Amino acid sequence: MRFSEKLNCFWLTLNRKCNLRCKWCYAQNTKFSETDDLSFDDACRAVTLACDYGFKRVALIGGEPLCWPNIIPLISFIKNKGMSCGLITNGVLLADKSYLQKLKNAGLSSVNISMKADTKKGYIETTEVDAFENTIEAIKNVSDLKINHTVSYVLTHENIDNLLNGLTVAKNAGAKSYYLSFCNPYYSENKFKHDCKNIKNLINKFINLYEYIEGLDINYRFHQTLPECIWPEGVLQNLIDKNRLVSACQVHKKCGLVFDSKLQVIICNSLFDYPIGKFGVDFNNASELDSFLKSEKITNIYKKLLLAPSNKCKDCDKFTYCAGGCILQWYSYSFNELVNSCSCVN
Numbered sequence: 555m556r557f558s559e560k561l562n563c564f565w566l567t568l569n570r571k572c573n574l575r576c577k578w579c580y581a582q583n584t585k586f587s588e589t590d591d592l593s594f595d596d597a598c599r600a601v602t603l604a605c606d607y608g609f610k611r612v613a614l615i616g617g618e619p620l621c622w623p624n625i626i627p628l629i630s631f632i633k634n635k636g637m638s639c640g641l642i643t644n645g646v647l648l649a650d651k652s653y654l655q656k657l658k659n660a661g662l663s664s665v666n667i668s669m670k671a672d673t674k675k676g677y678i679e680t681t682e683v684d685a686f687e688n689t690i691e692a693i694k695n696v697s698d699l700k701i702n703h704t705v706s707y708v709l710t711h712e713n714i715d716n717l718l719n720g721l722t723v724a725k726n727a728g729a730k731s732y733y734l735s736f737c738n739p740y741y742s743e744n745k746f747k748h749d750c751k752n753i754k755n756l757i758n759k760f761i762n763l764y765e766y767i768e769g770l771d772i773n774y775r776f777h778q779t780l781p782e783c784i785w786p787e788g789v790l791q792n793l794i795d796k797n798r799l800v801s802a803c804q805v806h807k808k809c810g811l812v813f814d815s816k817l818q819v820i821i822c823n824s825l826f827d828y829p830i831g832k833f834g835v836d837f838n839n840a841s842e843l844d845s846f847l848k849s850e851k852i853t854n855i856y857k858k859l860l861l862a863p864s865n866k867c868k869d870c871d872k873f874t875y876c877a878g879g880c881i882l883q884w885y886s887y888s889f890n891e892l893v894n895s896c897s898c899v900n
Contacts, residue, residue, distance in 0.1 A: 649687070714760070721774075738880065805821055814826060831852070
């Protein structure tokens, strides 16, 4: 039994409510609903299912999961199941160190804090909220309490020029590791939406910043969802050699599972509007979940999602590593368009 023999993480969406309004967020079209919360009982049912299926790690996501009222008892429940519990958060509420201590005491094992900008002004422009100092305090707190943590930075046209300063600010606050990624497209209301269409510009700026990032002497990983062949030769190999590159994702590897706040299975957060099944309707236990994930319907969905952007991909010796990138990119622009627009491509 198991969809994949390399199960990694079960992502559980607790809510859609959020205390920020990030302008590039994939969840904008959820309207950040204040009533679309998962019940505590359903959250425990979902965790039990994931545990029975073989997952050892749960990531709590939103919305902003810390806005969900039952998070501390849920973390305790996850711990008692023998699973590790991670939290994906904007960190605003973790400025309260005593609250963070309660989360740790309950069993919280790791925190991913999304850093929205490198200054107060930039933070307000991105999120519409004055909470930059809260995020910095949150980084200090997770460091002080020795909680495993990562500071994530979504690179956009608006913030990439300030990346070095942002990383330095986080480092000075005590950040121990970093996760960098480009802003990705998402599909909602029958439309592909992409806030970073000029990917060539972002690629070239990242390349120009690479040596400076290395000079900061920090532990970071870079997740990119594009084919390796659009990068100049050697750039990604340097990242691979230093164990800094993350390519492909849980969809390509079939190693993860995402439930939304209605216990619906979604392929990934960028496809939150398009569930493929529901706990209690399409399956009721781990065995039925496995049959569902291996069914012809789901197999065909994955086949469509895992199409390569070009026939050249399947003959490429790096295809098993990059998998041709995220298919959502190819509904934003064609492979040939991207290749031709990138002066770095041979």
